Amino acid sequence: MNQKVLVTGGAGYIGSHVVRQLGEAGYDVVVYDNCSTGSPQAVLHGELIIGDLKNSECLSQVFHQHQFTAVLHFAASLSVPESVARPLDYYANNTRNTLNLLRCCHETGVNQIIFSSTAAVYGQPETAVVTESTPTEPINPYGRSKLSCEWLIRDHAKASDLRYVILRYFNVAGAEPGGRLGQMTKDASHxxxxxxxxxxxxxxxxxxxxxxxxxxxxxxxxDYIHVEDLATAHLDALAYLEQGNTSQILNCGYxxxxxxxxxxxxxxxxxxxxxxxxxxxxxxxxxxxxxxCSDKIRQVLxxxxxxxxxxxxxxxxxxxxxxxxxxxxxxxxxxx
Structure with missing residues (x-):
């Protein structure tokens, strides 16, 4: 297997678990992370490049130096209370930086992306169990910034050959059973x-x-989902795109x-x-x-x-x- 994939935020909690599984599956992995919340020690496979998505020039250089077949995009700010207090920071780090990433994908012909979204895009749904067709009405800046990223990806896909899997996470918890990886963030609020x-x-x-x-x-x-199961969903999504399948939006929960x-x-x-x-x-x-409702991800992937x-x-x-x-x-x- 010679697929080379870029993982943004791969030194973070969820990203590091996915990087480990990608490495074990034989992928050539490049991690791009500013390590503001992630840890270099959590990157167990591949190459770690310390960089920020807001630095378009640095990001573009990384894309041009490598020939990526796909991007897995984890890098983001994710605290609901913090987003309420600092909405501009969330739109900058989440939405603007996703735009920067998509531009680099477009410039270098990368046409597969897996995006870490969130159940927060649903806001306060009228039903307790939500499907992918439940209206997206986020009630906080975190959810709105993530939904904006989804719109960017979907609109760009309509105008290009980009195919995507958007994974809407529910509450992620747990740690790798082998004891090598877990939540590293000092002030985590989960x-x-x-x-x-x-x-x-x-x-x-x-x-x-x-x-x-x-x-x-x-x-x-x-709804709480174990980080190992969530990581596996990303590898399933990557295999799905590699087989030439169409874009999907999928819930990740139990x-x-x-x-x-x-x-x-x-x-x-x-x-x-x-x-x-x-x-x-x-x-x-x-x-x-x-x-x-996780019926769709089980059926599609x-x-x-x-x-x-x-x-x-x-x-x-x-x-x-x-x-x-x-x-x-x-x-x-x-x-x-």
Whole structure:
């Protein structure tokens, strides 16, 4: 196999898992990442180029130096609360930089792209389970910036020979079972990561943002997908495009929702730690309930998840976070 692929944001949480799977599958991988949130140590295969997508000249040079057959685009800002506070930064880093990337693809004849989108493009859907045809009405700048990227890709595809797979992620969690990769970001705000931090005494407790949602226990409901299954979906999507198939938009989730309280209860049960829980006001831009209908991705790509279980997700996250804690303590002991 001699396909050379560019992975933007490949040093980040999801991107690094995909890079590992690409390398293991025999792809020639080039990672382009500014490492503002990612880690060079997470790039286990291929070549890492430190660069920013806003630097069009540098990006263009990379494209011209290599002959990519496809691009997998992960690089983005992804915090809903942060996007509400800093919308211009989100449109710049997400939407403008995707435009820069598409220009380079067009200049060099790269006609296959897999784009990391989000369930946030659906906003607050009228139904709890959303399909790819559910109206896209995002309620925060993060979701709107990602939907703008989708529009850019779709419009460019209509005017060129570009083919794409847009993957709309639901809530990604977990870590590679082998213990080599996981969430590296220091200030990650994902619920499962935060609750595991609390179980490991890294924080005083966990906040529940909103207990008055119209759900059975009053807390918001989300669909959680294991990062390994999500990574596999990208390789399935790449194989799909390589076979000459038509463009697709696909949900990436399991179709099973868990409330914030349910997640907290599972982490407490699995870790054996009864950490404090603080109830707080709702955050701006948080929808009530969003779960995925994953029928289409299973049918179109033949995607078969292996870790479709909240306990497996929690177990792998706890194991990863414990290994990180041990490495940190060992480093302190070595420096003493």
């Amino acid at each position: 619920l499962i990561r935060v609750t595991c931090d609390a179980a490991l005494k890294r924080r005083l407790g966990v906040k529940i943002f909103g207990t008055d949602f119209p759900t059975p226990d009053g807390t918001a409901i989300r 179709g099973q929702g868990y409330s914030v309280r349910q997640v907290i209860d599972r982490v407490k049960a699995i870790s054996g730690v009864d950490f404090p829980v603080i109830e707080a006001e709702r955050r701006s831009g948080d929808p009530v309930c969003v779960t995925a 033949g995607w078969q998840p292996k870790y479709d279980d909240i306990d497996q997700i929690v177990h792998s996250t706890l194991a990863w976070e414990m290994s990180k804690q041990e490495l940190f303590l060992n480093s302190l002991a070595g420096a003493a």
